[in-house]
Amino acid sequence: MNLHLLLADDDIDDCDFFKEAIDEIGQLTLSILNDGVELMNFLLAEPANRPNLIFLDLNMPKKSGMECMEEIKSINKLKDIPIIIYSTSLDRTVVNHLYEMGAHHYIQKPGEFSNIKKVVEKAISLFTSTNSQLRSKEQFIIYP
Structure with a gap:
């Protein structure tokens, strides 16, 4: 299954x-955007490019992750x-x-590369193995 993931994060090292x-995981397509305005423009521009899953940083310039989350959840498409x-x-x-607000999971950015992976x-496993509409407060935070 080739999923399209989108990372919205302004920290270039974290993006790298x-x-x-x-x-390393493979069979995934990744788009990276570096601020909230870019993210919203991307999501609204072309339906064919919409990601299956968004990884969203909270502290970004121009529009925060929280603002983007509110906006995304308010737009039907x-x-x-x-x-x-x-x-x-x-x-x-x-x-x-x-x-x-409707986020599916929360990840605190790990300090070590192996934990990022x-x-x-x-x-991705939680997203592909379960109904992505079901959310559990007990499994909301994902730990390495």
């Missing part, structure tokens, strides 16, 4: 590590795209709010 992990928050912080209040593989 994520891309390297995707390359986009609201069903599963969103996995991919952020440095792990503030439980923010995590709970994102769950309530593990959490991305887990996220």
